[in-house]
Amino acid sequence: MKKVLALLLVLLMAASFAACGQGGSNSSTPSSKTEDNESSEAQDSSQTSSEGNSGEVVTISMGGWGEFQDEHEPGTAGMEEAIGVKVEFQKYPTDAAFWDNLPAQIAAKTAPDFISLTNELYLPYINDGLIVPITNYIDDGTISCWDMVGQNLKDIWEVNGEVYGIPYRQTPAVFAINMDLWNEAELTEADLPETWDDVLDACKVFKDKLGMPGLCFNTQEYHFTQYCLSYGGGWDLGKTIDTPENAAALQFVIDAYRQGYVVTPKELGVSYDGNVVMSGDAAMSTGGTWYMGDFRKNAPDVQVKYIAVPHAEGKEDACGTLHAPCLSVLKGGSHEKETAMAINYMMMSDSYAENLIDLGYIPADPDFFDEFKEKQPELASLVDAVPKSNGFGYPPAGKKFADALISKMEEALFNSDSTVTGAQIVKELQEEFGE
Amino acid sequence: MRRQEAVAGWIFVLPAVLFWLIWFLYPALKAVSISFFQYNYATPETNMFVGLANYARLFQDPKFFTALSHSFLMVAVVVPLQTLLSFAVAVLLNGPIRFKGFYRSSCYIPYVISAMAVTIFFMYFFLKGGPASSFFAMLGLENVSWFASTKYALAFLMIVYVWQQVGFYMVIFIGALQEVPLELYEAAKVDGANAWQRLTRITVPMIKNTTYLVLTFGMINAFQIFDQIAAMSKQSPLGSPSGATSTLVTFLYQQSFSYMDMGYGSAAAVVLFLIIFSLSAVREVLGRRSD
Numbered sequence: 001m002k003k004v005l006a007l008l009l010v011l012l013m014a015a016s017f018a019a020c021g022q023g024g025s026n027s028s029t030p031s032s033k034t035e036d037n038e039s040s041e042a043q044d045s046s047q048t049s050s051e052g053n054s055g056e057v058v059t060i061s062m063g064g065w066g067e068f069q070d071e072h073e074p075g076t077a078g079m080e081e082a083i084g085v086k087v088e089f090q091k092y093p094t095d096a097a098f099w100d101n102l103p104a105q106i107a108a109k110t111a112p113d114f115i116s117l118t119n120e121l122y123l124p125y126i127n128d129g130l131i132v133p134i135t136n137y138i139d140d141g142t143i144s145c146w147d148m149v150g151q152n153l154k155d156i157w158e159v160n161g162e163v164y165g166i167p168y169r170q171t172p173a174v175f176a177i178n179m180d181l182w183n184e185a186e187l188t189e190a191d192l193p194e195t196w197d198d199v200l201d202a203c204k205v206f207k208d209k210l211g212m213p214g215l216c217f218n219t220q221e222y223h224f225t226q227y228c229l230s231y232g233g234g235w236d237l238g239k240t241i242d243t244p245e246n247a248a249a250l251q252f253v254i255d256a257y258r259q260g261y262v263v264t265p266k267e268l269g270v271s272y273d274g275n276v277v278m279s280g281d282a283a284m285s286t287g288g289t290w291y292m293g294d295f296r297k298n299a300p301d302v303q304v305k306y307i308a309v310p311h312a313e314g315k316e317d318a319c320g321t322l323h324a325p326c327l328s329v330l331k332g333g334s335h336e337k338e339t340a341m342a343i344n345y346m347m348m349s350d351s352y353a354e355n356l357i358d359l360g361y362i363p364a365d366p367d368f369f370d371e372f373k374e375k376q377p378e379l380a381s382l383v384d385a386v387p388k389s390n391g392f393g394y395p396p397a398g399k400k401f402a403d404a405l406i407s408k409m410e411e412a413l414f415n416s417d418s419t420v421t422g423a424q425i426v427k428e429l430q431e432e433f434g435e
Numbered sequence: 436m437r438r439q440e441a442v443a444g445w446i447f448v449l450p451a452v453l454f455w456l457i458w459f460l461y462p463a464l465k466a467v468s469i470s471f472f473q474y475n476y477a478t479p480e481t482n483m484f485v486g487l488a489n490y491a492r493l494f495q496d497p498k499f500f501t502a503l504s505h506s507f508l509m510v511a512v513v514v515p516l517q518t519l520l521s522f523a524v525a526v527l528l529n530g531p532i533r534f535k536g537f538y539r540s541s542c543y544i545p546y547v548i549s550a551m552a553v554t555i556f557f558m559y560f561f562l563k564g565g566p567a568s569s570f571f572a573m574l575g576l577e578n579v580s581w582f583a584s585t586k587y588a589l590a591f592l593m594i595v596y597v598w599q600q601v602g603f604y605m606v607i608f609i610g611a612l613q614e615v616p617l618e619l620y621e622a623a624k625v626d627g628a629n630a631w632q633r634l635t636r637i638t639v640p641m642i643k644n645t646t647y648l649v650l651t652f653g654m655i656n657a658f659q660i661f662d663q664i665a666a667m668s669k670q671s672p673l674g675s676p677s678g679a680t681s682t683l684v685t686f687l688y689q690q691s692f693s694y695m696d697m698g699y700g701s702a703a704a705v706v707l708f709l710i711i712f713s714l715s716a717v718r719e720v721l722g723r724r725s726d
Contacts, residue, residue: 094670096670100692101692102477103695128695130477220670267562267563267583270669271669272670331477406675410677414585414676415677417586
């Protein structure tokens with residue numbers, strides 16, 4: 001009896017291993033990269049994909065987070081019939097999860113075929129070879145949309161003579177004001193700030209009349225950079241970290257915070273500055289045009305005014321950043337050519353650009369500028385801010401630099417005994433990350 | 436017959452052994468080997484052997500020492516605290532009280548709730564002007580959002596962690612308490628021992644092995660705390676604010692995954708393993724000596 005039982009168990013075990021092995025061999029089938037990814041939402045339908053050689057539809061995946069599918073899906077309409085490529089969307093819970101998982105997924109060949117990459121912390125990914133240059137696809141005509149892109153965007157995405165992505169929109173930073181609170185504080189349109197001193201004056205009014213901080217400051221590198229650039233500073237890839245302009249910009253934030261004019265999302269237990277403005281915990285914040293979609297969806301009754309990022313006294317030409325995300329091909333994909341075709345198809349699609357306009361984004365193609373101004377009158381002035389706006393210019397260390405900047409500013413803001421100054425912070429950053 | 440039994444035994448344990456080899460031993464050895472390389476798994480062609488350079492770098496990195504000191508502080512505060520609390524709760528809930536099952540379940544529930552959810556829930560208590568912050572402000576502390584303060588963030592983390600863990604260790608202690616023979620207490624009572632004496636002279640020595648187990652588990656888990664820190668940091672760097680809650684695990688995660696410096700992160704992981712291993716060994720030796 002024991003022998004029979006043992007034999008049965010052995011057989012059962014062998015069967016289990018065989019079953020496991022079967023799954024493994026399926027997942028390693030060449031050219032079925034999307035099938036490998038168990039976390040992909042596209043897994044089920046990808047079983048029939050990746051049959052490009054036999055003339056069937058090739059399925060590729062695009063990775064992103066947040067509302068990225070709403071942004072990109074209209075560009076894929078009709079793609080399957082037109083070029084035989086189907087795009088499926090692989091959503092990550094947060095941008096941090098996206099960036100933290102991506103290298104491992106690339107190594108395991110389970111990463112999406114292409115992604116939307118912003119021009120913020122992109123250099124390390126390019127330098128590490130995670131992004132595939134697409135210059136050859138531009139040269140051979142697979143990607144023809146490159147010519148439509150404005151020169152300012154081309155300059156961002158052409159690195160060391162190679163093109164690493166096709167920018168699809170451009171977004172100058174904005175300064176958002178909750179007009180309900182603005183009016184409640186008896187401030188008028190004439191009081192709308194042009195300089196940071198004006199912002200400080202408005203903050204004093206908010207503190208005196210409503211007993212609340214007027215300005216929301218999110219302790220993220222994006223927002224620090226707006227202040228530095230609008231003070232006439234900036235990082236210039238690590239060449240100009242320790243400058244009086246950057247020191248003054250950071251000191252402005254520190255002083256305003258210590259005087260009680262500023263609240264940070266972190267203290268309120270949230271991560272997004274837009275939430276603070278929506279909830280009325282502060283009236284003003286640096287942000288982006290993504291506020292528009294968020295406010296429409298989550299706080300449609302709140303009146304918001306979007307203006308250019310204020311500048312420091314005497315720095316009238318200074319402006320904030322230019323967000324120029326692009327569609328980039330990731331390393332390790334088995335359908336590089338089809339991915340390039342898909343990117344080109346999306347970029348050539350009018351419905352893609354029009355959807356971006358509806359979401360409040362300025363398309364990369366200057367031909368759509370007038371349509372943007374017409375459809376988004378409250379953001380029309382941003383089109384004029386495009387030429388003045390700057391790339392982020394973070395040092396090549398990318399995220400390491402961003403984390404160090406945040407950490408030092410958190411020490412200055414969130415330690416009530418801190419005497420750290422803006423000048424000390426930029427000096428230390430220059431020593432560590434300066435080029 | 437013996438040989439046959441041995442073969443059958445090996446066949447029975449084979450799945451577990453294979454599982455252990457593939458999912459525990461191999462990754463552990465791989466981590467040790469990676470720690471000697473400048474290693475980026477996305478660009479394997481650039482990987483190169485650097486010997487002990489990652490370790491040398493580690494011991495010159497002030498951020499590593501900050502993380503290390505926070506890890507030790509966590510263990511030093513959290514482990515005794517959660518052990519004492521869980522023991523006290525277990526003793527109370529092992530006595531003759533009504534609704535025992537309800538109280539036991541209530542204490543255990545925090546342990547099965549997601550650490551992220553618990554942390555976010557606690558954050559609203561410790562907001563500036565929130566109930567907990569206001570209470571502590573009356574005792575002379577600053578009325579700030581604790582999780583965003585470089586002074587209080589670590590204390591906040593400890594409070595959340597202990598609150599969540601106590602229920603688990605309480606269950607272990609209750610199990611041990613129920614194994615103590617009642618005759619011992621009855622005999623002690625006859626001899627005139629009071630409740631405190633019965634607790635310290637009978638209960639504590641009788642559940643000594645369980646206490647060692649709780650201390651070891653507690654120490655290992657406290658060294659590996661991560662979820663609560665991730666929830667507190669949100670989109671800021673792990674260990675935010677300003678590294679006030681960074682620990683060895685957040686340090687190695689950041690190096691390995693955020694900065695793609697897998698060799699350096701693995702070196703930190705090896706150091707963490709050695710620390711946990713050494714402390715566990717010391718505890719084991721001390722435990723045996725006291726036996």
